[in-house]
Amino acid sequence: MKSRNLIIFGLVVLAIAPQVLPTFQVTLLNYIGLYALVVLGLVLLTGVGGMTSFGQAAFVGLGAYSTAYLTTTEQLPSWLAWSAGSPWIGLLIGLILTAAVALFLGALTLKLSGHYLPLGTIAWGISLYYLFGTMSSMGGHTGISGLPSLSLFGVLLDKGEKIYYLIWAILMLAVWITSNLLNSREGRAIRALKGGQLMAESMGVNTFRSKMVIFLISALFAGISGWLYAHTQRFVNPTPFGLSMGIDYLFMALVGGVGSVWGALLGAGILTMLKQWLQDWLPLVMGGNGQYEAIVLGLLIVFMMQRSPGGIWPLLVKFAPASWRNQDHIKISSSATELPRRDLPKKGKLVLEACNVTRRFGGLIANNQMNLKLHAGEVLALIGPNGAGKSTMFNQLSAVDTPSDGEVLFLNQSLKGKSSRQVAQMGMSRTFQHVKLLTSMTVLENVALGAHMRGNKGIISSALHLEREEEQRLLKEAQYQLERVGLGEHLYTEAGSLSLGQQRILEIARALCADPCVLLLDEPAAGLRHKEKQALAELLKKLRQEGLAILLVEHDMDFVMNLADRIVVMEFGEKIAEGLPEEIQTNPAVLEAYLGGAE
Amino acid sequence: MNFQIATLLGQDGLTNGAIYALLALSILLVFTVTRILLIPLGEFVTFGALTMAAMQMGKAPKLEWLLLGLVLIDCVLDLYQQIKYHIDRNKMKKIALKLGYALAMIGLLNNLPLSEIPMACQVLLTLCLIVPLGPIMYRLFFQPLADAPALVLLIVSIALHVAMVGIGLLLFGPEGARTQPFSDTGFRLGAVMLKSQTLWVILVSIFLIVTLFIAFERTLYGKALRATAVNRMGARLQGISPVFAGKATFALAAFIGSASGILIAPITTLYYDSGFIISLKGFVGAIIGGLVSYPIAAIGAIAVGMIEAFSMFWASNYKEIIVFTLIIPFLIWRSMNSHHVEDDE
Numbered sequence: 020m021k022s023r024n025l026i027i028f029g030l031v032v033l034a035i036a037p038q039v040l041p042t043f044q045v046t047l048l049n050y051i052g053l054y055a056l057v058v059l060g061l062v063l064l065t066g067v068g069g070m071t072s073f074g075q076a077a078f079v080g081l082g083a084y085s086t087a088y089l090t091t092t093e094q095l096p097s098w099l100a101w102s103a104g105s106p107w108i109g110l111l112i113g114l115i116l117t118a119a120v121a122l123f124l125g126a127l128t129l130k131l132s133g134h135y136l137p138l139g140t141i142a143w144g145i146s147l148y149y150l151f152g153t154m155s156s157m158g159g160h161t162g163i164s165g166l167p168s169l170s171l172f173g174v175l176l177d178k179g180e181k182i183y184y185l186i187w188a189i190l191m192l193a194v195w196i197t198s199n200l201l202n203s204r205e206g207r208a209i210r211a212l213k214g215g216q217l218m219a220e221s222m223g224v225n226t227f228r229s230k231m232v233i234f235l236i237s238a239l240f241a242g243i244s245g246w247l248y249a250h251t252q253r254f255v256n257p258t259p260f261g262l263s264m265g266i267d268y269l270f271m272a273l274v275g276g277v278g279s280v281w282g283a284l285l286g287a288g289i290l291t292m293l294k295q296w297l298q299d300w301l302p303l304v305m306g307g308n309g310q311y312e313a314i315v316l317g318l319l320i321v322f323m324m325q326r327s328p329g330g331i332w333p334l335l336v337k338f339a340p341a342s343w344r345n346q347d348h349i350k351i352s353s354s355a356t357e358l359p360r361r362d363l364p365k366k367g368k369l370v371l372e373a374c375n376v377t378r379r380f381g382g383l384i385a386n387n388q389m390n391l392k393l394h395a396g397e398v399l400a401l402i403g404p405n406g407a408g409k410s411t412m413f414n415q416l417s418a419v420d421t422p423s424d425g426e427v428l429f430l431n432q433s434l435k436g437k438s439s440r441q442v443a444q445m446g447m448s449r450t451f452q453h454v455k456l457l458t459s460m461t462v463l464e465n466v467a468l469g470a471h472m473r474g475n476k477g478i479i480s481s482a483l484h485l486e487r488e489e490e491q492r493l494l495k496e497a498q499y500q501l502e503r504v505g506l507g508e509h510l511y512t513e514a515g516s517l518s519l520g521q522q523r524i525l526e527i528a529r530a531l532c533a534d535p536c537v538l539l540l541d542e543p544a545a546g547l548r549h550k551e552k553q554a555l556a557e558l559l560k561k562l563r564q565e566g567l568a569i570l571l572v573e574h575d576m577d578f579v580m581n582l583a584d585r586i587v588v589m590e591f592g593e594k595i596a597e598g599l600p601e602e603i604q605t606n607p608a609v610l611e612a613y614l615g616g617a618e
Numbered sequence: 619m620n621f622q623i624a625t626l627l628g629q630d631g632l633t634n635g636a637i638y639a640l641l642a643l644s645i646l647l648v649f650t651v652t653r654i655l656l657i658p659l660g661e662f663v664t665f666g667a668l669t670m671a672a673m674q675m676g677k678a679p680k681l682e683w684l685l686l687g688l689v690l691i692d693c694v695l696d697l698y699q700q701i702k703y704h705i706d707r708n709k710m711k712k713i714a715l716k717l718g719y720a721l722a723m724i725g726l727l728n729n730l731p732l733s734e735i736p737m738a739c740q741v742l743l744t745l746c747l748i749v750p751l752g753p754i755m756y757r758l759f760f761q762p763l764a765d766a767p768a769l770v771l772l773i774v775s776i777a778l779h780v781a782m783v784g785i786g787l788l789l790f791g792p793e794g795a796r797t798q799p800f801s802d803t804g805f806r807l808g809a810v811m812l813k814s815q816t817l818w819v820i821l822v823s824i825f826l827i828v829t830l831f832i833a834f835e836r837t838l839y840g841k842a843l844r845a846t847a848v849n850r851m852g853a854r855l856q857g858i859s860p861v862f863a864g865k866a867t868f869a870l871a872a873f874i875g876s877a878s879g880i881l882i883a884p885i886t887t888l889y890y891d892s893g894f895i896i897s898l899k900g901f902v903g904a905i906i907g908g909l910v911s912y913p914i915a916a917i918g919a920i921a922v923g924m925i926e927a928f929s930m931f932w933a934s935n936y937k938e939i940i941v942f943t944l945i946i947p948f949l950i951w952r953s954m955n956s957h958h959v960e961d962d963e
Contacts, residue, residue, distance in 0.1 A: 127949040142942040153935040266776055317781025324774050325762045
């Protein structure tokens with residue numbers, strides 16, 4: 020609760036500030052607010068999503084120039100003549116243009132590996148800068164002047180002290196929206212981007228869409244900032260929208276702390292003041308006038324990346340009293356209704372089938388003519404010595420990889436051409452051999468990610484927190500699955516601080532949260548203690564009882580022999596045996612594969 | 619446009635394209651070996667050109683102080699590690715050698731009649747001054763971050779670029795500079811007049827590309843770098859030091875960058891901040907090559923130079939925009955052909 024008091028105190032200070040501060044300081048605060056709005060978008064993009072953009076300044080420019088042109092031109096296009104140069108139409112058109120460019124750039128680069136977005140935005144930032152500078156209708160390098168002031172509810176915002184309130188109100192709204200969004204189903208999907216996209220896709224998250232959403236939001240924040248900027252300055256020219264400003268925005272985000280919404284405010288504040296101070300002070304030391312602050316800022320960023328890549332905000336948080344730091348736990352109301360469950364196939368029905376699956380990597384045949392069948396209500400174990408091709412087989416079955424020949428049928432449908440996301444939606448859920456968790460998120464949130472496909476409320480209701488009822492249902496499901504696997508007392512623990520065995524169990528809870536009919540487990544017992552293994556075996560038996568089909572790849576023979584209904588043994592990419600556990604234990608081919616044959 | 623103008627533009631395009639190709643190659647080299655997108659490559663270009671210009675005006679280039687400063691920091695860090703861990707005689711020798719080198723350079727630059735010595739010597743001095751900056755920068759700025767995510771490396775790269783532009787302004791001032799051409803003669807090939815500097819640029823570029831190719835195909839060190847590019851961990855397990863690989867590629871990049879600067883200084887006036895745009899055009903080439911293919915990147919870079927030259931004629935105001943929108947079709951093509959979800963390291 021303390022943190023809420025702190026926010027209220029901050030808001031009061033913000034409200035009083037322009038009444039007591041001199042005009043120059045208010046102007047500075049206006050700039051900080053405008054910058055912080057842009058930086059907030061970068062926090063979302065870089066800190067949360069793990070991507071980055073150098074083109075934010077160009078989006079600011081697009082917002083600023085749209086309104087500058089529409090409010091000052093004497094020849095409005097005829098279809099806009101009715102608007103009579105209103106700044107609000109300027110805002111609308113500016114945001115539409117910004118969104119269009121962001122969608123285009125995103126569509127080009129977001130499917131590619133991480134380097135293309137920054138490079139693409141550099142090119143976009145430079146191009147727009149030159150475009151503004153050359154187009155005579157946009158005033159060339161001299162720019163456009165004489166923009167009208169905004170007026171709101173009949174109050175003309177023609178002074179810095181007046182527009183101050185609008186700037187900071189919009190910024191606070193943006194902070195609220197951003198934190199709401201991060202704290203929701205969509206937000207979990209966005210935060211999952213950093214923890215490995217394969218995992219997110221396997222939980223049914225459309226990672227491309229999540230990336231696009233945050234890129235779009237960050238561009239729109241920048242566009243709004245540009246609109247405010249244009250009507251605060253009442254003058255625009257290309258300089259503040261060039262690439263170097265785009266780099267400055269990123270620096271602000273990094274200095275403040277890219278992992279938290281408050282880092283945006285802190286970073287914009289610190290860097291604006293520091294720049295101001297360096298510009299006054301450095302020329303006195305270095306002599307002459309030039310942009311020497313660039314040297315200091317550049318080296319500062321390098322130093323920060325080496326020493327404290329999280330920025331200044333986390334350092335501040337470390338110094339805060341512990342009672343402030345403990346965030347309020349998300350409360351799960353017991354009255355939330357349960358999520359609907361899928362109808363499981365009848366016990367004994369064939370659910371997953373591999374038909375002559377062959378996978379070649381160049382000359383290497385990792386899987387050769389593999390056949391296996393998995394029925395509802397059975398545990399099938401896939402075993403074999405190291406390098407037998409089990410993991411490759413697992414990838415074919417879970418649609419991470421496509422067979423070179425043959426096909427995999429899931430519920431009578433071929434998986435050819437299907438993505439792991441589509442397969443997840445059909446009811447297949449999996450765990451990973453190398454645990455893939457979001458280590459800084461709580462156990463509860465990690466598991467709730469598994470239920471992603473069972474909610475349908477979108478970005479807007481998440482941003483406004485209109486989806487609390489559904490959110491409660493998702494969290495309740497996550498809590499139920501966690502209690503079921505025996506992690507009920509760790510709901511609010513950071514996932515990274517669990518032991519490896521517990522992390523594996525967490526992955527199973529996450530997979531169960533998706534309400535699957537087939538569960539694929541990749542070495543679930545590795546790293547577990549004896550008691551934990553027994554508990555896991557009990558859990559899997561219970562799931563089998565309920566009618567789930569379970570396929571596990573495992574090395575622990577005791578575990579497998581006591582649990583599995585049937586066993587498939589692989590060696591050198593081929594099936595060498597299949598049958599009941601007792602048959603496998605005496606099968607000569609299996610004995611030879613594991614122990615070496617008698618010469 | 620007549621034939622005369624077309625050949626002139628073609629020459630310009632080829633000259634710039636050859637430079638962009640060189641830059642694209644070193645960008646790819648650094649990227650594949652170290653995962654770093656070397657944005658500050660352009661600053662090596664301007665440093666090279668402006669150092670030559672300073673020498674031809676008979677002034678000792680102030681860049682010597684940057685070299686001395688970085689070497690000092692480097693040596694202090696070395697000493698600190700020596701004291702903290704263990705003393706190794708060799709290390710002390712190395713420190714003395716580095717300091718000696720920097721001081722010798724300063725001695726040479728301040729005592730030679732710089733504007734009167736032959737141009738080849740000026741070129742040599744420039745390279746000797748700039749190339750060591752590459753490995754030192756790698757050691758100071760990137761080596762502590764060798765295992766950091768690619769995003770952090772990119773940010774450090776951008777920050778270093780920003781700082782180096784500021785340092786460029788501090789050392790060389792805001793005035794632009796142009797150097798004397800390598801030779802004055804022109805060549806006549808049928809009806810076409812060839813500028814001699816164009817020939818120089820193209821010949822040197824081809825020479826460098828061929829040399830690099832041979833070095834990477836035939837020498838052990840070249841193979842070691844290629845191995846690192848293919849698989850960092852694997853190369854490490856074979857005893858190839860990642861620190862060595864990083865320093866070597868940065869030295870090569872500094873060499874190629876400053877050599878490019880020296881080559882184009884007689885053709886275009888360069889300012890302390892001109893390097894960025896030049897290296898970005900190298901990046902356009904590298905992107906066309908998908909950040910992996912050397913030959914496609916080189917061809918792409920030459921195309922960039924050509925398109926830039928011809929758009930100068932048709933739409934000179936929009937030249938930069940045209941060049942940077944060149945990447946769009948390649949991004950579309952790559953985007954359409956990528957189906958798999960990539961897990962970045």
